[in-house]
Amino acid sequence: xxxxxxxxxxxxxxxxxxxxxxxxxxxxxxxxxxxxxxxxxxxxxxxxxxxxxxxxxxxxxxxxxxxxxxxxxxxxxxxxxxxxxxxxxxxxxxxxxxxxxxxxxx
Amino acid sequence: xxxxxxxxxxxxxxxxxxxxxxxxxxxxxxxxxxxxxxxxxxxxxxxxxxxxxxxxxxxxxxxxxxxxxxxxxxxxxxxxxxxxxxxxxxxxxxxxxxxxxxxxxx
Amino acid sequence: xxxxxxxxxxxxxxxxxxxxxxxxxxxxxxxxxxxxxxxxxxxxxxxxxxxxxxxxxxxxxxxxxxxxxxxxxxxxxxxxxxxxxxxxxxxxxxxxxxxxxxxxxx
Numbered sequence: 088x089x090x091x092x093x094x095x096x097x098x099x100x101x102x103x104x105x106x107x108x109x110x111x112x113x114x115x116x117x118x119x120x121x122x123x124x125x126x127x128x129x130x131x132x133x134x135x136x137x138x139x140x141x142x143x144x145x146x147x148x149x150x151x152x153x154x155x156x157x158x159x160x161x162x163x164x165x166x167x168x169x170x171x172x173x174x175x176x177x178x179x180x181x182x183x184x185x186x187x188x189x190x191x192x193x
Numbered sequence: 194x195x196x197x198x199x200x201x202x203x204x205x206x207x208x209x210x211x212x213x214x215x216x217x218x219x220x221x222x223x224x225x226x227x228x229x230x231x232x233x234x235x236x237x238x239x240x241x242x243x244x245x246x247x248x249x250x251x252x253x254x255x256x257x258x259x260x261x262x263x264x265x266x267x268x269x270x271x272x273x274x275x276x277x278x279x280x281x282x283x284x285x286x287x288x289x290x291x292x293x294x295x296x297x298x299x
Numbered sequence: 300x301x302x303x304x305x306x307x308x309x310x311x312x313x314x315x316x317x318x319x320x321x322x323x324x325x326x327x328x329x330x331x332x333x334x335x336x337x338x339x340x341x342x343x344x345x346x347x348x349x350x351x352x353x354x355x356x357x358x359x360x361x362x363x364x365x366x367x368x369x370x371x372x373x374x375x376x377x378x379x380x381x382x383x384x385x386x387x388x389x390x391x392x393x394x395x396x397x398x399x400x401x402x403x404x405x
Contacts, residue, residue, distance in 0.1 A: 090279065092389075094328055104230075116200055116229040116250065123328040124316075144328065148279055173302065173360055173389040177198075177279040196385065210336075222306055222335040222356065254385055283304075283385040 089154050090177045092146040093161065094123065095170040100143045102168065106160045107147055115147035148177055195260050196283045198252040199267065200229065201276040206249045208274065212266045213253055221253035254283055301366050302389045304358040305373065306335065307382040312355045314380065318372045319359055327359035360389055 095103050100117070107115055121144045149157070154174060161172050201209050206223070213221055227250045255263070260280060267278050307315050312329070319327055333356045361369065366386060373384050 088279075090281070114230055116227050116248070118224060118227050118250070118330060121328050121330050124326055142328070144330070171391070173300075173391055175281060175302070175387060175389045177281045179277070179279055194385075196387070220336055222333050222354070224330060224333050224356070254383075281387060283387045285383070285385055 088148050088177050088179055089151055090146055090148050090175045091154065091157055092144065092173045092175070093170060094121070094142055094144050094172075096168065097141045097143050099164075099168040099170065100145065102164055103145055103161070103170070106164060107145075107157065110149075110153055110157050110160065112147045112149050112153065112157075115145055118144040118146075148179060194254050194283050194285055195257055196252055196254050196281045197260065197263055198250065198279045198281070199276060200227070200248055200250050200278075202274065203247045203249050205270075205274040205276065206251065208270055209251055209267070209276070212270060213251075213263065216255075216259055216263050216266060218253045218255050218259060218263070221251055224250040224252075254285060300360050300389050300391055301363055302358055302360050302387045303366065303369055304356065304385045304387070305382060306333070306354055306356050306384075308380065309353045309355050311376075311380040311382065312357065314376055315357055315373070315382075318376060319357075319369065322361075322365055322369050322372060324359045324361050324365065324369070327357055330356040330358075360391060 093103055097119075104115070121142050123142050147157075158172065158174075161170065164170065165172075199209055203225075210221070227248050229248050253263075264278065264280075267276065270276065271278075305315055309331075316327070333354050335354050359369075370384065370386075373382065376382065377384075
């Protein structure tokens with residue numbers, strides 16, 4: 088399983104929620120009101136986030152097959168809305184919780 | 194070392210704290226008031242968490258030998274209280290901080 | 300890329316921010332007001348954090364070459380200020396965001 092962590096401006100959180108719902112993730116968690124400095128880098132010559140940006144962190148745990156569709160969607164979204172995404176490996180116990188998408192087209 | 198991340202309804206947080214203390218973890222961190230949608234999946238035919246659920250995220254970093262006892266305890270707990278757990282690899286610097294349980298029976 | 304997660308007392312957060320800025324990280328995220336119990340272990344005979352400690356969690360995602368300098372700085376800082384750090388593997392999509400430090404001396 089893969090953990091996909093997204094940091095996005097609070098005003099754009101709904102766009103990420105819609106994207107994940109369309110990608111048919113089984114759920115996600117939101118950590119509200121995180122803050123950040125330039126996380127992480129430069130977007131079109133500007134610091135990605137400044138000190139005062141109100142950000143939300145959102146993560147979901149998905150089967151590997153869902154990672155590419157999610158990243159593709161985020162790539163398009165991030166062209167207009169600053170954000171950043173990290174992917175990492177996680178294991179879960181009740182794996183069946185997450186496998187309702189095993190039939191998702193590869 | 195393994196990072197064990199748990200998401201649980203706020204009303205059940207104390208149960209997880211008790212479980213971790215009994216499992217002799219050396220410490221844990223709580224990220225309060227996260228929100229979630231169906232994170233992650235279906236529990237006995239119902240969405241695991243709904244939009245309005247007040248959730249807490251809790252994580253601990255433990256020697257690998259502690260992972261199975263913790264997961265076994267959580268498995269029993271999750272039969273009655275909706276929750277989800279992820280396990281991932283992490284490294285720490287002052288490893289001795291975490292090795293007081295090296296003598297924990299395997 | 301490596302994710303470096305740091306948990307520190309709120310009164311010492313600025314020290315970590317200064318350290319990361321000096322280490323030339325491209326950005327970081329702060330999750331404020333987490334709580335913890337003894338996370339994780341004993342510092343000079345005392346529990347590292349007690350129940351009432353107000354903590355902040357801070358993380359950054361950096362090229363591997365930056366991990367050692369950051370850990371060296373934190374090691375010195377943690378001699379006087381209780382804190383803990385975890386390192387894990389993550390992947391990012393727009394890798395160029397994070398590679399402005401590829402020329403950082405090894």
